[in-house]
Amino acid sequence: MKANLVLDEETGKELSELKKLEEKSKSEIVRQAIRDLYLKEKRAKGNFRFFIDLYREGIINKDMLFILLPRKDAEAIVVGAKIGKGAAKIAKNLGY
Amino acid sequence: MQQKLQKILVIDSSSLIALERANLLGKLKYLGFKLIVPKTVSLEFGTINQKIIKTESLKGKSIKKAKSLVSKGIGRGEAECLVLADKLKTGFIICDDRKLLRQKYLLEDKILEKIEIAGFSFILHLLFKKKQIKDIWKLFNDVIEKNNWKRSEVEVANFVFLKEMGH
Numbered sequence: 001m002k003a004n005l006v007l008d009e010e011t012g013k014e015l016s017e018l019k020k021l022e023e024k025s026k027s028e029i030v031r032q033a034i035r036d037l038y039l040k041e042k043r044a045k046g047n048f049r050f051f052i053d054l055y056r057e058g059i060i061n062k063d064m065l066f067i068l069l070p071r072k073d074a075e076a077i078v079v080g081a082k083i084g085k086g087a088a089k090i091a092k093n094l095g096y
Numbered sequence: 097m098q099q100k101l102q103k104i105l106v107i108d109s110s111s112l113i114a115l116e117r118a119n120l121l122g123k124l125k126y127l128g129f130k131l132i133v134p135k136t137v138s139l140e141f142g143t144i145n146q147k148i149i150k151t152e153s154l155k156g157k158s159i160k161k162a163k164s165l166v167s168k169g170i171g172r173g174e175a176e177c178l179v180l181a182d183k184l185k186t187g188f189i190i191c192d193d194r195k196l197l198r199q200k201y202l203l204e205d206k207i208l209e210k211i212e213i214a215g216f217s218f219i220l221h222l223l224f225k226k227k228q229i230k231d232i233w234k235l236f237n238d239v240i241e242k243n244n245w246k247r248s249e250v251e252v253a254n255f256v257f258l259k260e261m262g263h
Binding site: 053 | 261
């Protein structure tokens with residue numbers, strides 16, 4: 001599939017710089033970026049609660065979450081886990 | 097004579113709406129808690145025809161405290177819930193507002209730090225303990241789906257709460 005991309009000035013500069021740094025063609029860099037995003041999205045869609053458990057149990061840390069999942073999902077897990085644990089702690093302390 | 101401590105829950109409109117969508121409002125009478133909502137929440141939620149839910153207006157210093165939280169970007173209903181919980185010394189509120197969960201994580205504020213936020217799953221947990229519901233995870237999924245909370249802070253917080261409570 002052929003695609004024409006419209007990039008803003010900043011993204012265009014970044015792509016040109018990446019081309020030099022990684023010594024890859026622009027098409028290859030775009031393909032790889034799409035592949036990475038696709039895998040992260042698929043992981044989050046299919047295994048969101050599995051990742052919550054891994055993080056809750058301390059099996060993976062915050063950095064790993066951000067590497068493996070889309071940013072918004074990693075953020076949701078980090079914020080939600082802290083709130084949920086805080087709520088559970090007080091519920092247990094109060095004997096609920 | 098020793099007075100029996102009254103169990104109080106301060107609850108936000110986000111959780112009330114969530115429970116209503118899952119047809120669970122009618123079960124609140126089995127909780128054994130006095131349920132309180134601040135005035136703004138009562139207005140946000142509309143007519144509360146549940147006898148068990150009482151509305152309480154903030155007065156004096158509490159109004160100032162709520163205004164201070166609102167000036168930091170916290171919603172008015174959520175701010176009033178936090179101040180009311182602080183005044184009643186409940187230690188936590190029931191709220192499922194995504195924005196407030198993020199603010200609790202990011203903002204520095206004495207009341208926000210002091211008051212924990214439990215979600216609708218706290219109610220599910222109590223109803224399960226009272227044997228008013230059977231399949232807690234089925235209801236959990238139902239609430240998440242009906243409120244469009246999939247893959248959100250609200251889903252995570254409530255999921256982690258239930259897991260930590262041994263479900």
